Amino acid sequence: MASFPQRRMRRLRKNPAIREMLSETRLSRHDLVQPLFVCDGKEIDRPIETLVGQSHHSTDRIGERVLRVKESGVSAVILFGIPDRKDATGSSSLDPEGVVPRAIRAVRESVPEMVIIADVCLCEFTDHGHCGVLQEQSPGEFKVDNDATLEVLSRQATILADAGCDIVAPSAMADGQVQAIRVALDAAGHEEVMILSYAAKYASAYYGPFREAVKSAPAGGDRLAYQMDPRNAREALQEVALDIDEGADIVMIKPGLPYLDIIARVHDTFEVPVAAYHVSGEWAQIQAAAEQGLIDGDQVYIESLQAIRRAGASFIVTYGAEQAARMLGSC
Numbered sequence: 001m002a003s004f005p006q007r008r009m010r011r012l013r014k015n016p017a018i019r020e021m022l023s024e025t026r027l028s029r030h031d032l033v034q035p036l037f038v039c040d041g042k043e044i045d046r047p048i049e050t051l052v053g054q055s056h057h058s059t060d061r062i063g064e065r066v067l068r069v070k071e072s073g074v075s076a077v078i079l080f081g082i083p084d085r086k087d088a089t090g091s092s093s094l095d096p097e098g099v100v101p102r103a104i105r106a107v108r109e110s111v112p113e114m115v116i117i118a119d120v121c122l123c124e125f126t127d128h129g130h131c132g133v134l135q136e137q138s139p140g141e142f143k144v145d146n147d148a149t150l151e152v153l154s155r156q157a158t159i160l161a162d163a164g165c166d167i168v169a170p171s172a173m174a175d176g177q178v179q180a181i182r183v184a185l186d187a188a189g190h191e192e193v194m195i196l197s198y199a200a201k202y203a204s205a206y207y208g209p210f211r212e213a214v215k216s217a218p219a220g221g222d223r224l225a226y227q228m229d230p231r232n233a234r235e236a237l238q239e240v241a242l243d244i245d246e247g248a249d250i251v252m253i254k255p256g257l258p259y260l261d262i263i264a265r266v267h268d269t270f271e272v273p274v275a276a277y278h279v280s281g282e283w284a285q286i287q288a289a290a291e292q293g294l295i296d297g298d299q300v301y302i303e304s305l306q307a308i309r310r311a312g313a314s315f316i317v318t319y320g321a322e323q324a325a326r327m328l329g330s331c
């Protein structure tokens with residue numbers, strides 16, 4: 001039985017103007033980061049089969065692509081490189097003329113004000129697909145050598161900063177990676193380059209379409225020994241605390257929707273900005289269901305992004321950033 005006077009929640013939802021006045025969360029084009037995939041070669045704009053709407057672009061074409069991103073109103077991109085040459089140590093990631101440094105320069109030239117984030121990891125550059133340098137434990141048994149990996153990641157971050165990115169985003173889940181990178185950046189005079197740490201990155205099956213897109217699925221084994229166990233939440237807070245201590249400017253949670261509780265807890269516990277990555281599998285689910293006519297893809301997508309913002313993310317890395325920005329309009 002309702003008490004009197006009856007509490008009428010519907011007053012809060014009466015018309016669009018009132019709903020806008022009372023909305024607790026806003027989603028705008030400023031909150032979105034567009035991932036871009038850059039490859040070696042020339043005159044390539046090749047659609048990625050596993051990621052609807054995304055393409056591989058060669059570095060001579062990435063400038064054009066980023067102009068369209070700018071037109072949509074999105075002001076930040078994150079770059080992933082797909083080199084022709086992969087080897088055991090990911091050495092092509094340490095080439096100042098490599099695919100990502102060239103892409104950074106091309107993006108900067110094409111849209112100087114674009115915020116450029118560069119992913120720092122080895123899995124796109126190693127032939128084994130792991131996020132670090134492997135060490136043989138016993139015959140045929142390999143594990144990622146944490147400290148040898150730190151060395152490569154910090155050199156990679158310095159090269160990306162030299163090329164002109166604004167933010168480096170270490171995603172290898174190596175212990176101490178944020179500190180190692182901060183020290184290296186400062187030593188190279190890059191005090192102004194930010195670190196966006198993939199602080200709580202889960203060992204998730206939602207990364208499938210991305211790994212297909214960059215051919216980085218581990219050739220043997222899995223990432224369970226360095227990425228987080230999906231069953232754990234308190235451990236994520238520990239990861240975040242360590243990264244902040246090491247000098248992370250922004251911490252990222254990944255994936256997005258299945259980990260809203262983590263985003264909320266990190267947001268409520270720490271003062272640094274929180275980012276979220278709405279990953280390839282999340283995007284693929286929406287696209288596949290929409291294609292079958294089971295859901296309205298655009299609406300489900302916007303609702304997903306709103307939910308991630310509501311949980312506490314300042315911004316979201318997401319494959320449909322450009323498309324969402326067009327739907328959301330200019331303000």
Ligand code: PBG
Pocket residue numbers: 119121123131171172206207208209210211216223278279280281
């Ligand atoms: C690389 C990296 C991954 C993603 C972003 N950076 C994949 C992985 O750990 O295999 C996943 C992104 C996505 O699925 O959209 N360390």
Ligand code: ZN
Pocket residue numbers: 121122123124130131171172
């Ligand atoms: Zn990786």
